[in-house]
Amino acid sequence: MNIENIEAFVYINHYGSFNKAADVLYISQPTVTARIQSLERELDCKVFDRLGKQINLTDKGRQFLPYAQQILQVYQNGRHQLQSKGQIPGELRIGSTVSVSNYLMPHLLLHLRQRYPHIRMKLTTAPTEILIEKLKAKEIDLAFIRKVVNPAIQSFPFCEDPISLYVYAAHPLARKGRASIREISEQTLVFFECGSLDWMRLHRVFESMERPPGIVYQVDNLETAKKLVLRQAGICFLPALSVQEEVEAGTLVRVDITETAGISLRTHLISLNGENAEFLDTLLELGTETLSKLNGFLE
Numbered sequence: 001m002n003i004e005n006i007e008a009f010v011y012i013n014h015y016g017s018f019n020k021a022a023d024v025l026y027i028s029q030p031t032v033t034a035r036i037q038s039l040e041r042e043l044d045c046k047v048f049d050r051l052g053k054q055i056n057l058t059d060k061g062r063q064f065l066p067y068a069q070q071i072l073q074v075y076q077n078g079r080h081q082l083q084s085k086g087q088i089p090g091e092l093r094i095g096s097t098v099s100v101s102n103y104l105m106p107h108l109l110l111h112l113r114q115r116y117p118h119i120r121m122k123l124t125t126a127p128t129e130i131l132i133e134k135l136k137a138k139e140i141d142l143a144f145i146r147k148v149v150n151p152a153i154q155s156f157p158f159c160e161d162p163i164s165l166y167v168y169a170a171h172p173l174a175r176k177g178r179a180s181i182r183e184i185s186e187q188t189l190v191f192f193e194c195g196s197l198d199w200m201r202l203h204r205v206f207e208s209m210e211r212p213p214g215i216v217y218q219v220d221n222l223e224t225a226k227k228l229v230l231r232q233a234g235i236c237f238l239p240a241l242s243v244q245e246e247v248e249a250g251t252l253v254r255v256d257i258t259e260t261a262g263i264s265l266r267t268h269l270i271s272l273n274g275e276n277a278e279f280l281d282t283l284l285e286l287g288t289e290t291l292s293k294l295n296g297f298l299e
Helices: 003-015 018-025 029-043 059-083 098-103 105-115 128-136 172-176 197-207 222-230 240-249 277-298
Strands: 048-051 054-057 091-096 120-125 142-145 153-168 188-192 214-219 235-239 252-255 264-272
Touching (some): 003 018, 003 029, 003 059, 018 029, 054 059, 091 098, 091 128, 098 105, 098 120, 098 222, 105 120, 105 277, 128 142, 128 153, 128 264, 153 222, 153 240, 153 277, 172 252, 188 222, 214 222, 222 235, 222 252, 235 240, 264 277
Parallel strands (some): 091 120, 091 142, 188 214, 188 235
Antiparallel strands (some): 048 054, 153 235, 153 252, 153 264
């Protein structure tokens, strides 16, 4: 059975469109159609019902889907292992979100340089959606993003950065080190908003309160939010990685709140399927080290 036919089947089901699957696979729409026709001849059954522009799995297609996904995954894992022994390129192009660029990439780039001294490093900072498009267009090799679900992309959890309330050293809550969610309703709040689902969990906590906190400053930049807190303009929920230096210097203090415990900013490492295996393995090792150091910092 042709693996390209199975790949086309899985991608069409994921995107619900022959045209979209063709775009992601970098082939023409007639080629995608030909692959599905070939697969249907091999299986001796139809796998899709086409009603105008609507594409639906047939009963047989629905039965075959989990097996096709498993076959494709095993094949991609095999390519990953083979390429892990392949030739190292002369340049590694990495994409990352702003927070990763600011607080993780200096550490990661230095370690990558030590491991691969003859490779040039090129960093591109952009929102998650743009980085995914750049990866699909092969303008970058790897990316650190919030999350993606795409059959063309392999995604690995890289780290979780706990989000906690931070106050300036002279704030009354700094001495207590702990507060209830109701206590912050009387405080001036600086709110960093990056649009991810992780931050939406904080919004839901606020919405459940009879008296939500007064968000006086809503900003889309971590450094701006942090500096407002340092200037005593208010208090703010921030990821731990962004405030390590200030906490160690004693200028910012973490305040534990039970209702918001467990909320984290999740970062995933992504690449196109079957590519950059050795770099992925190296970076995932560094991610484990980073998480270990962060846990030590939070204790």
